[in-house]
Amino acid sequence: MSLQEQIKSTIRDINDYPKAGIVFKDITPVLATPKLVKAIASELRAQFENEKIDAIAATEARGFIFGSILALELGCAFIPIRKKGKLPYATRSQEYQLEYGTASVEIHTDAVKPGARVLIHDDLLATGGTAGAAADLIKSFDGVVAGFSFIINLSFLPGEENLMQRYGVKPHYLVKY
Ligand SMILES: O=P(O)(O)OC[C@H]1O[C@H](OP(=O)(O)OP(=O)(O)O)[C@H](O)[C@@H]1O
């Protein structure tokens, strides 16, 4: 079985979570399979090891899991982007659109050095709102968005087109639905 097939056969679909009509892609069975986690880590490393990347910026909460594994694999810094009110030092916020209403994420003001090449990682790309807000934060400190990395792309939603249009880079992902 290919890595893609292994990932897809291990992800669990939860119908109507967190609300009616949503099919939630649950990665916890993947996390419970150490061999698969290791294979994903190797694949992520292979995707980016020849690129110049100074830091991985990942979004709370699920983005932290493979985001920190990837930072370790590449030997680069890890930058946490968190939901409002969770980071202890001085922060900058960015609002973004949810399906209904808005949300806000934050970064520490000393996290991104001007010119730093930052790869944005999250577990899943849906509308691209979360990853776009992370990219806007990186750019607001004159960091360079080196790319986007996801485990899952929900390709029936416009996340990939939105990120390509706004930042001119094609997102990487391991599996799509
Ligand atoms: O492309 P988007 O439409 O922005 O959706 C993708 C985001 O949604 C999920 O996070 P969620 O907000 O559910 O938070 P969690 O990781 O803390 O569960 C997922 O982990 C991404 O961060």
Ligand SMILES: Nc1ncnc2[nH]cnc12
């Ligand atoms: N269908 C989905 N499954 C898991 N996380 C998500 N974030 C946004 N949509 C999602």
